[in-house]
Amino acid sequence: MHCKSNMTSPGKSPLNFLDRLIDKIESVPASDRLIIRIAFFTIIFSGVWLLYAANSNYAEVTPTEGGSFTEGIIGTPRYVNPALAITRADQDMVALVYSGLMKISPDGNLENDVAESIQVSEDGLTYSIKLKNNVKFHDGENLDAGDIIYTIRLIQDPDLKSPLRGNWTDVTVEEIDQYSLNVVLEEAYAPFIENFTLGIMPAHAWSSLPIEQLPFSQLNTEPIGSGPFAIEDARRDASGLINSYTLTAFRENESKPKIDSIDLAFYQSEDNLVTALEEAEVNASAYISAERIEEVMNQNYNQIEVALPRTFGIFYNQNRSSVLRDPAVREALSIVLNRDKLVEEAFFGHGVPIDKPMIFTRSELESIDTEEEVASSSRAELAIDILETAGWKKNELNLWEKELDEDTVILSITLRTSNAPLFDSLSQLVADEWRAIDIEVVTEQFEQTGLVQSVIRPRDFEALLFGHDMSRSYDLYPVWHSSQQDDPGLNVAQYANVTVDEYLETAREEQSTEKRMEALRAASEIIAEERPANFIAQPTLTYIVNNNINTAPMSNLGRPADRFSNIADWHTESDSLWTIFRNDI
DSSP, rough: OOOOSSSSSSSGOHHHHHHHHHHHHSSSSSSHHHHHHHHHHHHHHHHHHHHHHHHHHHHEEEESSSOEEEEESSSSOOOSSSTOSSSSHHHHHHHOOOOSEEEEEETTTESSEEEEEEEEETTOOEEEEOOTOBOTTTTOOBOOOHHHHHHHHHOTTTTOOOGGGGTTTEEEEEEEEEEEEEEEEOOOOGGGGGGGOBBBOOHHHHTSSTTTTTTGGGGTOOOOOOOEEEEEEEOOTTOEEEEEEEEEEEEEEOOOOOOOOOEEEESSSSSHHHHHHHHTOSSSEEEEOOOGGHHOOTEEEEEEEEEEEEEEEEEOTSSSGGGGGGGHHHHHHHHHHOOOHHHHHTTOOOEEOOOOSSSSOHHHHHHOOSSSOHHHHHHHHHHHHHHHHTEEEEEESOEEEETTTTEEEEEEEEEEEESSSHHHHHHHHHHHHHTTOOEEEEEEEHHHHIIIIIIIIITOEEEEEEEEOOOTTOOOOHHOOOSSSSSSSOOOTTOOHHHHHHHHHHHOOOOOOHHHHHHHHHHHHHHHHOEEEEEEEEEEEEEETTTBBBOOOOOSSGGGGGTTTTTOOOOOBBEEEEEEEEOOO
């Protein structure tokens, strides 16, 4: 019996061939041996270099499933429930566990999530929604139109006292079939579509609970969602409060997270969180205050800076001050401010200087030159020139005065604000810059509730240093439309301009994003020119994240929790694979 050998014969072995080749080289005359050796090793080196170059050109780093990280959060989650979440800890959890009809895409626009399609009627009143029919909750139940309707009607229930109820006032929901529904508004409001990022609650889990018992349900801390991550374990301290969660990737829906698991650790103080970051007990956090960020930064962390839709400015009540009715005064007050310095010192560099009410988009933020364009002395000289040209003169006390309304008045301003550290610092810096050109300034600080009740609501101020949340929709209407001059409207400067009103009304009704933005920018330019307020800065969210965590791009966020909008695309593991070997192209 004969057996056929599978072994390569010694004479055919690559190693044997190489040995013979080297023997050949060594057998040539000494005069030629050096040249042949150089040629041989040049060929070997060239081959290695070509392989390396080919790998660099044709191989792609491909994210793979696996890995985990720990997120540090300040606070204790109580309502991991889209209808009741109000604290940042609650909102962060909701963003990870729940999914909405839409979500914020990496480029900052809205894109469908649970929704297959959303069609808006020509009059802007009806949103016809078709759902994907393969979306599952974490307990395996299908998500359908009934869950959307339950969530919206729950928020609308006055007995629940949902913080989102105002977003859904005068809204009707109609079920068409299991995976189709209409959302109908009484008045067209283009920014309304932003509400479709609302997390969807499972009706089968919640609907049997009486409304008065719902806030006390265990589902508030051990929720069932349809988002990218599901709760695997909830750990409590001795008092029964949640102190950490372990979330695992939920890959039954289209969103298939790359990261296997996320641990969330909850801390009761910033000091404890700072220590945890320094000792690498946590890998990421968006909860470190601006003044302490540099304290925790080291070579293991990156900073992700994302502008938030909030504006800080000084709002003027011209009804309370004849001085502030003078356009030259408001112009001088604005020009003398060194906004770069204010951002650097009050915001510790974590903000963007602005001089208009319009929130900037990501591309505009990137194009802003934050370098100081005008020296402080030049700004002061220009402000003084503006005052002198307008008829203001120095008196014997070196204070500016002018005859207004048949009375000689001193250029004096009382600036009111909150006693929070940021506003304390900012108000003092602003006052110093105004005093530098001999404007008399008095600053008054109030506890937050007192500021709202005693100053803002009755409009009892000459100048108010304050911050406005604008939302992702860039809606300037609540802050600058003349119909919002009185409480509970937010037009604290009591500004009125017919042309601005028309632009803001157009922006609310116009379905075209491009036309909406045109109207908003036009209104913004007029407001900036008339200076009913002096705008100072737009704050940024600073997310500290370990170098090993590759996040998705973050743009045009509405709140800090939105950093998790594309958490499914984050990864900590990857492979290098040549494009020709990929099976997804």
